Amino acid sequence: MSELAVRAEKSDAADELAGLRERFVLDEAVYLDGNSLGALPAAVPGRLDDVVRRQWGSLRIRSWDESGWWTAPERIGDRIAPLVGAAAGQIVVGDSTSVNVFKALVGAVRLAGEGRDEILVDATTFPTDGYIAESAARMTGCALRPVAPGEVADALGPRTAAVLLNHVDYRTGRLHDLPSLTAAIHAAGALAVWDLCHSAGALPVGLDAHGVDLAVGCTYKYLNGGPGSPAYLYVRRDLQDRFDSPLPGWNSHAEPFGMRTAYEPAAGAVRGRVGTPDILSMLALEAALEVWDGVSVEAVRAKSLALTDFFLECVEAYVPEGVVESLTPAAHAERGSQVALRCRDAGAVMKRLVERGVVGDFRSPDILRFGFTPLYVGFADVERAARVLAETVG
Secondary structure: OOHHHHHHHHHHHHOOOHHHHHHEEOOOOEEOEOOOOOOEEOOHHHHHHHHHHHHHHHHHHHHHHHOOOOOHHHHHHHHHHHHHOOOOOOEEEOOOHHHHHHHHHHHHHHHHOOOOOEEEEEOOOOHHHHHHHHHHHHHHOOEEEEEOHHHHHHHOOOOEEEEEEEOEOOOOOEEOOHHHHHHHHHHOOOEEEEEOOOOOOOOOOOOOOOOOOEEEEOOOOOOOOOOOOOOEEEEOHHHOOOOOOOOOOHHHEOOOOOOOOOOOEOOHHHHHOOOOOOHHHHHHHHHHHHHHOOOOHHHHHHHHHHHHHHHHHHHHHHOOOOOEEEOOOOOHHHEOOEEEEEEOOHHHHHHHHHHOOEEOEEEOOOEEEEEOOOOOOOHHHHHHHHHHHHHHHO
């Protein structure tokens, strides 16, 4: 056994989070793609069986009240809130990330008020965020300026209404400085909208502590909610009474069953709702979030950094020099919970890795992405992944 394998064994034995792996349905593969789709929490199948057979099958329409279906978007939002550093009553679950980005960005421009007619968008963003920002700019009569996160402070001005940024770059795993960027945006009189898809459930976010205005995120990555599980929208409490959603639906009406022709928004985070909640996926997410019971996000972050440090060390030790190049920052303050390696023929390499039981993913044209979910990834997994990578590319 190599020295690195021995260290991995000792680290797993000392890992306070190691027992959480039993809360998931896993096999012998090393699953390093939780930054795309989290593993299945073991409690979900039984919960869904109850939702389908009893709540829907037996109670039917009564479940909107008796099973708590109607209040699920806010109830589940309150379960997500501690994972992103938010107090209760500020997060509503529902719709997709893209839809929530649209709500948040248009809502932010409307909150910014007269004289502010420019939106800044992360130039390195996931494509959908860019598409949505372009549409939101057209709808609100704003100019759209793509700007690298590091250049936002210099790009802000008196015309800036809102800034849409990703907390973690989906390609490289770079963690952007949410506190300082939010402060700079506020100093310019604009609103900060953050996409938390690659950070929620992997590291502390601190939405309330840093005064973030609006935020969105998906739940199928580090929150393990399942494929296509509903996203969420955060609206800071003091902004809620002025938040003007561009998608006013009957579910966000002050009297949803009044069936009035005139729209009157509900109070609080509820005004972020639109239409009827997707109950099956919503309640699967609720069950999935139970894996977080008793788990500290700070402990998850500490293990995440230890795992990614160890992976980079193993890659350096095992993989021949010059074959791969890390695009992920070495500094902890700039790293999310993934490692991106540039590699020749990366698509073919990842296919061979998956065939050998190491599951990551490929991003065009030449990036191998490995996501580290500390709830179920261990140090022996990391050592094995690096060793198999070396054998594959060597």
